[in-house]
Each structure stands twice: as structure tokens, then as C-alpha cells.
Amino acid sequence: MSFLATPSYPQQNVPGGEPTQRHGFNPYADNGGSIIGIAGDDFLIMAGDTRHTAGYNINSRTERKVYRLGEESSLVLATVGFGADAKWLADTMKRAVDVCFPRLSMMKDFKFQHNLKDMTVSAAAQFLFTILYGNRFFPKYAYCILGGLDKNGKARLFSYDPVGSYSKEGERRAAAGAASSLIVPFLDNQVEFKNQYVPGTQGMTERPVEYLPLEKVEMLVKDAFTSATERHIEVGDGLQMVIVSAQHGVREEIIELKRD
């Protein structure tokens, strides 16, 4: 911590005016790590590494960044950035979903009280925007990816910047965090088929985008993180994957990444 001391500004007192003071306290830190989310047709994978850093230090090798927002919900939130803000966001979202969800059917009346049914992905997405933008002038310094299944079992995925900007249409893939600049072009190519052309068309016809099967997506996620681990010092130790499938429910998996 102390090695990342905040810059000290000189005191600037306006002659004759009120003496001004500056805070030497930086309320943010960067705890490293990366997250990604990829949506298939009726499934999605949310993943993040489990390394937690402060500068060159590894605080922990086992901190999770992907959170299920309710035991009976398909909603999953991944957060990365300033660890304390990220966790706060996850806690806040969990509570909101908990209250709106008929927790084990006992909260039935809570549902009615708020005139809400089970919180849908798009409702949760809009809610997360409200939370983030509500802190516009003291932002929660965390990048979020939110995913889940909609009423028809279709996968939806949304990604946010720290002050809440997101696309209501959702997206097919998202990446954030320390190694996002390494992962995004990889996903562009492998999920959106960017720069891929139909063979024999002399690079004239782009390869049409299609949904990928679960096994393929799982491999992409693992490849993305093993590669990011090679090239980024803040990524590694473990890979946490949460797989939400309309057919097979929710499954969580943790596999090892290099710890160097």
C-alpha cells in the first residue's frame, strides 16, 4: 500500500482567500484480475481469474470475482477493478435480487409488495445501471459484466463501465479488467468472427456469425485466460467459471492457472 503513495500536492493558498486543503487520501485501488462473459444461444459462461493483487503483491490466489445473485436465479455478476467497490456492488445486487426473488417461495409477499415478479435479466441490468449511475459523482470503480437467462431461456449478457453505461440490447461477449486489452481482440476473432472470411471468396465474404456450442465456448474461455496469464502479471492462479445453461442449470468450476 505505502509503496503506492498518493502524489502530494503543494498547498495552494489564494492570497487573501480562504486557505485551501487537499486530501492526501486516494479512496481507490486497483486489485487486478480479469473477467469475461460469453453468451451462447441458451447458455452463457461467466469467468474470472482468482488472483487478487496490490501493485506487485499477490494478496490472495483464491478470491472469486464471479457471483451468483441468488440460489434460484440464473443471474450472474462478474466484477473487476477496485476490489472493495466490486464486492459492494455484488452484495448490493445480491440483496436486490434476493428481495425481489421469492426466496424459496417464502418471500411471496415481498414479490407482491414491490409488484415485481422474479427479477428478469433485463430488469437486473437496468437496476445495475441505476446503482452505478447513482454513484456517478463518487463512482464505484469496478467494471461489471452481468448475465442470465431470459424468460424464454435465451442467454443475455450486459457489460458496464464504472458509471453505468451499458447496451440494452446486450452482447455476445464481453471482457473487462487488467487483461481485457489482450482478451477482447481474441474474442472479436473467435466469437464475432472478425477478420474471418469464407474460404474461396478471396476475403470478400465475411464468415457469418453463429452461436457457438458450449464445449467450444468453454475452450475459448480457458484459452483466453491461459494466454492472459502468460502475458499479464495481474492474471493467474485460478480460473473460476460459472456456466449457466437453460438445460442443465448452473454449474461452477475452478481450474488452476499458472501461479508465477
Add this chain to the structure above:
Amino acid sequence: MNHLPEAWGRPRDDIYGAYDHQYVSASNPNQHTTSPVVTGTSVVALKYNGGVVIAADNLASYGSLARFTNVERLKQVGSHTVVGASGDVSDMQFLFDEQLEQLIISEEYQNDGHHLRAKHIYSYLSRVMYHRRSKFNPLWNVLLVAGWDDGKPFLASTDLLGTTFSGPALASGFGAHLAIPLLRRVCPDEAAVANITREQAISVIEECMKVLFYRDARSMNKYSMSIISGEGDKVEIEHRKDIQLKQQSWKFAESIRGYGAQVV
């Protein structure tokens, strides 16, 4: 008394010079801690197969001055938990003597068979730390919470930003650089905890305290250690105070070039 009421009760300008309005001016922003004053250095802790060992030395520094040499930076909170603090000593004393003391009093006052355990106290502390940072009025500390919980050793950290994380071996301050490599050598991951005995854990922590004393200029050769050991629901906490560093060897100092009196 002159004709300027605003000067009444103040040192005379003709003798002491004009009053510096930067002090005690109501229109100034509230003064928050923006940097620590009297500080404690590292806290180190390691899980073992029956509990946790945690240690911190007894020095409180005022800048580079070794100001107080008998400060206790480990506190037992309730019956299951020990909290260790590094960073600002007054903030530590506020947390230990005001907040945590009150927390335990009001918990035990209920007398209903419920007790706050390590994970509860850790949750409370991290909420306090994050709340204070969000008010731009941080408690300038890094806290390690060690304890016995749900039949398992518990160890986690929170700091002035409210950042939280846990692990089988943790250290704050200089310890994060010097002790962590030593601790991770014997305990690379959670699974390794099962193979570490109490005696091993104690000796590794002792070794860490020694290395820290060798290399950390804000440390001292007297420290406290708490050993939290548990079995099922039973917890025992042993406090060792005023431990003197043993078996010091300064031979290595001769080989250090560039700082001492030696030439080349």
C-alpha cells in the same frame, strides 16, 4: 482588550505575529486523517492444521523515531478471534478500545448463548473500514483477523480502503514483501494447511519476525504472538507477550555493500 473582538482570546499579534487562520478555522474543511502519524509495522499470520498463529511487534514509530516500544497490536475479540493491526496506532486504538470493545460488550450483554466469531467480526470490521473510506475519513490500518470458525481456521484481511481478501498465509506492511515468500514456501495453498503443525507454524512465524527485524527499519526485536487453536467447537487462545527475538545473527550484515562503512 482592544477594539477587535475577533482578536480577543488570541495571542497578541505584536508579540506572536499574525494568527495563522489555517488552524482551528471553522470555515476550513473537517480535518480527516490523510496520512498516518504514529505507526505500527507488519502483522504476520499463518494457518496450521489446528488453528492460526498471528504475530506483531511492540513498536509504535513516529516517522523514523521509535516512539513507543511497548505497544500491543494484537487484540483478542470475543472468545474465537484475534485481530492484528498495522498502520496508524491511534486509529488502531480507536478500533480496539472503542469499537471492538463495545461490540463485544453489547454482544455478551444479551447473554443468550450467541457469540460473535471470527467471520462475524471480520465482516463487521470490513464494513466499518469501507464505510469510513467512503466518507473520506479512513481508519489508516491494515487489519488481519485470525480465528477459529465452523471447525476450521479463519484468516482474512481488510484495510483502510475496505479491500477484503483471505488466504492461508497473510502479512501486512513490510511483511507482505518479506514474510509472505517465507510463509508461502511452507504453505503455498489452502490444501497445505492440513500438513502444517502448530510447532511448525510457530517456528515459521518466528523466522518471519526475525527477517522482518533484520530488514524493516520500523520494526523491533520484541513482539507478541497469539496462537488460536481449535477442535470442533472448542477454542483456545494463547497469548505470548514480550517475546525477544532469539538466535539473531548479524553476520550477513558484513556482506552488504553500499550502505555500511566498508569501501567496495
Add this chain to the structure above:
Amino acid sequence: MFRNNYDNDSVTFSPQGRIFQVEYALEAIKQGSAAVGLVSNTHAVLIALKRNAEELGSYQKKIIGIDTHLGVALAGLAPDARVLSNFMRQQSMSSRFLYNRPVPVARVVNAIADKAQVNTQHYGRRPYGVGLLVAGVDETGPHLWEFQPSGMVLEYRGAAIGARSQSAKTYLERNYESFGDATREELVLHGLTALRDTLAQDKELTTANVSLAIVGKDEKFKLYDGDEVAEWLEKLGNTQSSRGSRGAAAAPPAPEAAAPAGDSMDVDA
């Protein structure tokens, strides 16, 4: 007509040392339909009889979930129970948020007791007009508490509140010794039998008028309503009131605790 001069507010004692407003509040509980609660070494159960004010309307709510380890059954003014249960939910939420701990049952019960007591000692306030049975599980095991508007709370192995609850209490008193080792199923059946004893003449337990909630050491609080109750009523067998037409009652007939005269419990329609 006789006029009581000591019941205008809840801060004035009568010369006999009574606070009438508080006693009236206790009467309000008896106006509500019955609720029964009981605990074993592993489970706590709440069972309540619901009324519907009119054919076209829904049945009133008798059991409210507070958290995954905790819930209440009520008798008396339902709106007052909502105020209390919302408060309990807040307490429960903040316990989880601040301490990462489900709130201990005794704590949340004492918290509402303190709230209720304040109302009996401030001019211009009125006591809550509702009694609660609070069932929950915490680190010290399953618990059942009764809450009264006087601010009184007591822990029970079996308890009943509401209209004709005396009949249920009589059943519980005769059987409580077997509750401790009872299985989950036995405990529920004891509860249903006790509740059946509170039925008015010619009434019966149905899927429409029974609410049931179970919480256990390894079982989250779950409310059974409507069709979910059917299996339990089947296990119970006889669902008829044992009052009046006595022939019908096959199960151990509860000794008729002489219904207090002037007990206008026929509101139970």
C-alpha cells in the same frame, strides 16, 4: 352505564394496577383465528387457520416469512403484524449485512418486544393489536417464541394463540413431552391435530384454510399453502371439528375446554 375511566390511554394505571389498553390489545389477539407453533430437537413448525372475510375474497395471510431461517404466525390485527414483520426483516437483513450472520431468533424477538413495550409507556401511542408466534432456527437450535403486545415474550415447546387456542394448548400440554424426539412429520401432525381442536362446530381443515410452515436445522423456512397442504391433511386423516357432532372425531378427542361464555368466535366463517 358503567364507564371505565382508566382505559383512555396506555400510560395510566387503574387503581388495581392494570393498564386496560394493553389488556384490550391482548383481547384483539383472541379475535383472530388460531395459530399453533411447536418445536422438536431439529425442527420448528407453524400452523395457522386462515379465514376469508367473504366468499369472493381471498383468505387472509397468517404466516409471514422473515428470512430463510425464521418466520412468524400471527393472530389479531394483520396490518400491525406487517409492521412488525417488516421490522424483523430489516433486523435480519442488517444482521446479515453487518455481521454476515443470520439474526439469532431470540435477538429479533427481543427487538420487537422492546418496540411493543415502548408503545405501552408513551402517551398518544397504542399497543400493537397482534400476537405472534416466532419460529426459527439458529446456532443454538430450533426455537419457538410467543410475542404479546404488552412487550412480553416467552419461549415455548408448543404454543397457540388466537380464537379457541385454549383447545390447542390443552392438546399441546398433553403431548409436549413427545415433541422433542418427534420427526418432522410427527411434529406437523401434532400441530395439525392441535389446530383441528380449535375449529368451530361443523368446520374442517381444508387446503384453503390451513397455512403451514416448517423450518429445520438443515431445512430452510418454507411456507406451504393451498394445494401444498393437501399431503399433510391426508396424513392427518380426519380433518373435521370434534365439536358438536362428536361421532365424527376418531383421533384423540381434545377435552372440550369450556369455550368461554360470550366468546363471539363465530366470526370464523
